[in-house]
Amino acid sequence: MQGTLRSPGPITLVAVILGPATDPVRVAQLANFIGPVSGGMKIVVDRLGAAYHRAGIERLLIIPGAEDAREETAAGTVVQIRAPRVRGDYRLIVQPWRVIEVLEEFAPTSLEISDKSTLLPIARWARRAGVPTVLFSHERMGAMLALRTGRPSSVAAPISLLNRILLRQFDTVVVTSEYAAAEFERVPGPRTAGLVRVPLGVDLKTFAPRERAPYAGPLRLVHAGRLSREKSPHLAVATAVELHRRGVPVRLDVLGGGPHRDELEALAGDAPVVFHGHISDRAEVAERLATADISLSVCPCETFGLAVLEALACGTPVVTADTGGARELIDGTCGSWAAPDPSSLADAVERLASRSVGATRTSARARAEQFTWKRTERTMVDLHREITEPAVVPA
Structure with missing residues (x-):
């Protein structure tokens, strides 16, 4: 890693906590589990980081990688910490003290952590140092683990x-989303967050x-997402298989790679x-x-659903x-929904395909236009500015 890491002295720490509003x-x-082909989380982290930089905020991003590296980018400093590979292209920082060294050099006024488990020691360091912390929740852990294990009661x-x-x-x-909030809203006991x-x-x-040329072929379905259990690609493929079994002319294009491709190809059969x-x-x-013609995003535990x-933005x-959170993004004018099983979802596809193509495509684009990155970025910029304002101490 370029440069020498150093710990700030006591005066620097006091400035971080009690400095004037003009500081x-x-x-x-901070984010673990970001790899070369990461999807939604990487998009969010990058979009917000660029927005912070444009707003005049000094931004540091710490991620795992194959080797130590530091890069000055157009959106701030990116520090990569050497970390072992844990699954596919994903790596995991297992030495939190190395992250703390980088943070002490940077002297942040707030932390934004996109990880619910492996980076908890960093949150504890921030609490001791008086640095406000933001957890950006990208998944609903209970639902995701239940989907992976098939045993919801064991993870509750x-x-x-x-x-x-x-x-x-x-x-x-x-x-x-409301779905993502629900797991926190029902947690009993005291809380600081x-x-x-x-x-x-x-x-x-x-x-x-x-522009769409006249088309008279099979119903064109698409599934975009990583081919891993928590994204439910098996359910999307099984839905297409069910439609094919019914004699509905369809074609499903699967966009994405991942560890379960062989299983999915076997499931697809002919x-x-x-x-x-x-x-x-x-x-x-x-x-x-x-x-x-129709996009299949059928994961029942998606906390939002960028895909x-x-x-929808493409008019599909x-x-x-x-x-799940994806259900909150569509209404009866731009999509359809059903219980997460192949037969029910195949019914939903057939219902949606029977509607006016022009009307549903227009409604899909209109729905997407209600969700702009500008609003998301402005909200997060304001949040970080708010939590870093010094407390007013009564005279």
Whole structure:
């Protein structure tokens, strides 16, 4: 890593806590599980980091990587800490003291942590140092682990305990949907964290409707997302298989890579399902979404659903599960929903396909336009400025 890390002296620490309102705001973003092909979390972290920099906030991003590195970017400093690979392309920082060294050098006025478990020691350090903390909640842990294990009752108690700890350890918890907020709202006992709902946005320029030539082929379905259990790609493929079994002419294009591709190809069998792998070019993803007739985003425990918004922004209606944050993004004019099983979702696809194409596509774009990154970014900038304002001490 370039440069020598040093700890600030006591005067620097006092300035961070008690400095005047004119002191610069310095936000440190921390995220584990960000890899080369990361999806929603990486988009959020990058969008917010760029927004902080544009707003005149000094920004530091700390992420895991194959080796130590430090880079000055157009959106602030990015520090990569050497970390072991844990799953696929994902790495995990396992030496929190190294993160603390970087933070002590940067002297942040607030921390934004996109991790509910592995970076908790950093939150405890911040509490001792008097640095306000923001937990950006990207997943509903109980639902996600239940989906992975198939045993919801076995994870309920430990997840409830974890959420209780989080609400006592952080100053602010940011959630993106009512569904994401629910797991925190019912946690009993005292808490120090305030709960703030901040819906995400969508890039309305990149993800936009395209001209569509007359088409008389099979119903074009698309699924965009990482091929890992928590994103429910198996349910999307099984829905296409069910439609094919019914004799409905369909084709499902699966956009994304991940550890379960072999399983999904076996599940698809002879059904018309095409796997395209990870597509890094966002414009190409938008093109494929825009040319589809219906997008399948069927994960029942999605806390928000950026893929849903991206499809809607392209004018493509969406079928989703009847639970989860993705359900909150669509209404009866731009999509359909059903219980998270292949038969029910296939019914939802057929219902949606029977509607007026022009009306549903117009409604899809209009719905997406209600979710702008500008609003999300402004809310988070204001939040960091608010929590770093010095407390007023009565005379």
